Amino acid sequence: MTNALEITQLNYRKNTKTILTDVNLQIAPGKIVGLLGENGAGKTTLMRLIAGVAKNAKGTIAVHGETREAPRRAFVSFSEALQGFRPADKLSQIRDFYALAYPDFSAKKYLDLITFLQIDDDQKLSTLSKGTREKFIIALTLSREAAVYLLDEPFNGIDSMSRKRIISSIIQWKQDSATMVISDHYVSEIAALLDEVVIIKDHTVCAHKSSDQIRSEFGLGIEAFYESIYEGDIHDDEL
Amino acid sequence: MQFDDKVPIYYQIKNYLYHRMVAGELGLGDKLPAVRQLAVDLTVNVNTVQRALREMIAEGYIAPQRGRGNFVTQDAAKIATLKQQLTTTYIQDLYGQLHALKLTDAEIIAEIKAYIQHRGDADD
Amino acid sequence: MTSFSHAFRVMWRPKFRSMNQLLFFNLIAVVITMLYQIWQLGLANLEMITTVMGWGAVFGFVAFILLTRQNEQMLVSDTYRLLPTGDTKLYLANLVTSLVALVYVGVVQVVLVLIGTAMTGKTIRNWFQTNVNFQMNAADLRNLALYGTTTVFWAVAIVLWIWVFVNLIHFGTNTISAFLPNVQQRIVKGVLAVILTWVAIRFMSWIAHLESQVYNHFTTVSDITLNASGIWLDLLSLFVAIAVVAALNIFMMKRWVEAKY
Incomplete structure (x- = not known):
């Protein structure tokens, strides 16, 4: 069976600084994977490389076996920060953009999602609070019927009600066969959601384990496991 | 429902369903909620719910019906055994802890009786 | 795709x-x-x-x-x-x-x-x-049409040239910063800025010259001889330049230039 995501010997430097070295990662279809690491560890960069918007990396990235950049983008739904839109744009105009830009955009899913997340898409982008903006980004990202979803820190700085709604919408609207990677540096609230955990440290993937493995082998919660790796309590040879 | 992050989630879901079956909230032959609905209700991954259900099907507590969903077993004896197992587990646990406090067996029984008596009074 | x-x-x-x-x-x-x-x-x-x-x-x-x-x-x-x-x-x-x-x-x-x-x-x-000198016969009208078309082509070429050139500056500095450490980056960018300013000034004066030429043709349309081949050749070379710069931009975009985030 083709892996949803297969990264081999990925190396990436930007402005002569090393961001990622020798990253190898395989993720099976249907999994929800937590991508954990400190701020600046390279989580966003890894996602942008998978999504095909970060350039000049060495190594290969295959999404459903597709290594070429442009066709790969068609498989990947990335929670983009809406940077190409103007503050005066209405949310419904942004929806129209998505509907036109992505053949796999489902108008029905979008409607279900914004109803569930309590977003009124008659508003202007500039009037949204941080939480609503993040919810709207999630609604757009999940409205595509993609093979791989990449959610880049979707819970950053938003209130707990929005967070709960986002988590529920992920459970409800992720297709069974789709793979989802969620990056975060604070894991406890999504721990119950994750099939697998990938930890990035020192520019590379230093651990890739299933959540159950962490709980049964190490007798630790995911948060505790992540912390002990960062604090050096668990050594590389134990992983 | 709150999960203990140190224990595999599928295991906790199984426990949760065992309890509901023994307590009769999920009666013999009752239909279980759909997998995705269970996942939403418990705020867990669909795959995890599936794993829990798969194991419970293998254990015979749940009988899947093609195209109709999952049902609690019709076998009353099986649920009775489950109830016995759960009871034993809790008593073992309680006994172990009280024993560690150096209570004698007679004292343990007396304490439990007294507790039940007191609770009954409080309820009246 | x-x-x-x-x-x-x-x-x-x-x-x-x-x-x-x-x-x-x-x-x-x-x-x-x-x-x-x-x-x-x-x-x-x-x-x-x-x-x-x-x-x-x-x-x-x-x-x-x-x-x-x-x-x-x-x-x-x-x-x-x-x-x-x-x-x-x-x-x-x-x-x-x-x-x-x-x-x-x-x-x-x-x-x-x-x-x-x-x-x-x-x-x-x-x-x-x-x-405009409006005493035109059929031949003049044809000339007028020809110059009209030429002007439109020139306008398109100039606009496209400016756009690909702005892209070139942008992508070029972006690409340089991907390769060089900070100090060298500043030197190279400084040199680049001087060169580009010079190119931009030359281009502007060339356009001004071109504009006056075209305008002269246009206002004295009745008594010009149709010597347009030079203009068309210039035009062609400008389009070739646009194609080359665009290809260079695409190449940089494929290899190095990333979105801001």
Whole structure:
């Protein structure tokens, strides 16, 4: 069976600084994977490389076996920060953009999602609070019927009600066969959601384990496991 | 429902369903909620719910019906055994802890009786 | 994977929208000026062509500036770079939609002039008689058509050249910063800035020269001999230059230039 995501010997430097070295990662279809690491560890960069918007990396990235950049983008739904839109744009105009830009955009899913997340898409982008903006980004990202979803820190700085709604919408609207990677540096609230955990440290993937493995082998919660790796309590040879 | 992050989630879901079956909230032959609905209700991954259900099907507590969903077993004896197992587990646990406090067996029984008596009074 | 026409539609929409907003203000400006003229000179002496052309020049320039900006921003925003389109198609669709949007603004101006002409048929003839030598025979008309076409091609070429050139500067500095440490980066960027300023000044003076040439041809259309081949050759070389720079930009985009995030 083709892996949803297969990264081999990925190396990436930007402005002569090393961001990622020798990253190898395989993720099976249907999994929800937590991508954990400190701020600046390279989580966003890894996602942008998978999504095909970060350039000049060495190594290969295959999404459903597709290594070429442009066709790969068609498989990947990335929670983009809406940077190409103007503050005066209405949310419904942004929806129209998505509907036109992505053949796999489902108008029905979008409607279900914004109803569930309590977003009124008659508003202007500039009037949204941080939480609503993040919810709207999630609604757009999940409205595509993609093979791989990449959610880049979707819970950053938003209130707990929005967070709960986002988590529920992920459970409800992720297709069974789709793979989802969620990056975060604070894991406890999504721990119950994750099939697998990938930890990035020192520019590379230093651990890739299933959540159950962490709980049964190490007798630790995911948060505790992540912390002990960062604090050096668990050594590389134990992983 | 709150999960203990140190224990595999599928295991906790199984426990949760065992309890509901023994307590009769999920009666013999009752239909279980759909997998995705269970996942939403418990705020867990669909795959995890599936794993829990798969194991419970293998254990015979749940009988899947093609195209109709999952049902609690019709076998009353099986649920009775489950109830016995759960009871034993809790008593073992309680006994172990009280024993560690150096209570004698007679004292343990007396304490439990007294507790039940007191609770009954409080309820009246 | 999406086709060019798909990428075109996606990138066209925001540009079309901002051009429409601009044209809305353009119309308001024209109407207010006309009302002022009616109040000052009376309805009988209303002359719309100068007003439309005057405002047309102002708003045409603003449209060009806006499109230059949009043309740049789209290529460095994740929103567009994430489209399931190859970088070549994305780059070309961006360039073509910008051009079509500018042409659209131009066409609206022409329509406004035509409306003005229809309202006061006499005026356009007067305007031509005072500004252009209007004693034309059939051959002159053909020349006029030829120069009209040449002018349009030149305008398109110059606009495209400016856009690909701005892209080149942008992508070039972006690419350099991917390779060099900070200090060397500053030196190289400084040198680059000097060279580019020089190129820009040369280009501007060349355009000014070209413009006066074309204008001379246009106003003295009856007595020129048709020596257009030089102009066409220049035009061809400019288009080749545009193609080369565009190819270079696409190459940098494929290899190094990332969106800002």
